[in-house]
Amino acid sequence: MKWKKNFRDWLFVVSAWITASLCITAIGMFFQDLQFRFLEIFPTKENQKFIEYFSSGFQYIEGALFGFLFGTVFYFVYWLTENTSLRNKSFGRLMFIKTSLYLVGFVLTFFIVFAFLLTLDFTPVRGVKDMIQTFSSWTFYAAFGTFLTLFTIIINFILEVSKKYGPGNLWNMFMGKYHHPVIEHRIFMFLDLKDSTTYAEKLGHIKYSNLIQKCFLYLNEIVFDHNAQIYQYVGDEAVLTWDSSDLEARKLSIELFFAFQKKLASKADKFEKEFGFVPEFKAGINEGAVTAAEVGYIKRDIAYHGDVLNTGARIQDKCNELGKSLLVSEVFAEQIKSLNLFKQELLGEVALKGKERAINIYAVDKT
Secondary structure (H helix, E strand, O other), X not given: OHHHHHHHHHXXXXXXXXXXXXXXXXXXXXXXXXXXXXXXXXXXOOOHHHHHHHOOOHHHHHHHHHHHHHHHXXXXXXXXXXXXXXXXXXXXXXXXXXXXXXHHHHHHHHHHHXXXXXXXXXXXXXXXXXXXXXXXXXXXXXHHHHHHHHHHHHHHHHHHHHXXXXXXXXXXXXXXXXXXXXEEEEEEEEEEEOOHHHHHHHHOHHHHHHHHHHHHHXXXXXXXXXXXXXXXXXXXXXXXXXXXXOOOHHHHHHHHHHHHHHHHHHOHXXXXXXXXXXXXXXXXXXEEEEEEEEEXXXXXXXXXXXXXXXXXXXXXXXXXXXXXXXXXXXXXXXHHHHHOOEEEEEXXXXXXXXXXXXXXXXXXXXX
């Protein structure tokens, strides 16, 4: 799953940079044409090659090639800062590193494209004199500097917002889908640290927060593999959600829980050394119709409301009492029966806090 997201992100970035490069090329061509028309520049031995170049259309090939190569470099820098230890740097350091890498990538890409066009005899720039004249112009640096800065900000913004709200939700927010409450059918998982109070007292505030940071960092590493969105973090609890219209969503939600268990177990030595134990998590899953709405002005977000969330949270609260790590509602359990991939155990009717009627709860485990 993650490779699909990476591919979609790469495709978006490359397409965006190709589009941006072609747009800036078209704008440059427009003003160049105006210059030829209104200044009445006539062909001479010196400028003939430039006039032929600007009327050839080769600039669009140059723009598309630059957009493809720099888009790939741009995405590689983005991927590097999202999937390596660089993501643990402070915001300021990370911005400095990304900016530096973008500049280096921009310069290298420019010269690669220039060398390629020079080899194919597509560019009018020939000798050292032409190169010095082109690269010593302040308008050259102003144009490319503005171009790089503007589109870097725009593309990074789209990637970051998409990461925060989930694929597709940026467009929904832009179009005002959630300005008024709408009904959506979703799956929610409430993932909580077992024995959190005991650990908090044992470790103290700082070390306990460090533990939660590490756990959720490992959770983030598997979220996209399972097509999940992180709805919110509440203390030592993470709430994840899936669109229930996705046929794979229910299977992926359960697989995420067991993948997270496996991820934490694989880091057992690190946890034992730093904290003296290996953390374990419990989870409750429920699904159904919820209301989705855009809330807030200063800190705008998409919020979900409804009994589905309240019930899911209460189901998770019963994990310790029933001695199970993963509990699900009857509605969810009925939907996964046909999968035959997991063991289900009916625990009977269980009274939930704040609910008038008891509901059937199922424990789910690997086969």
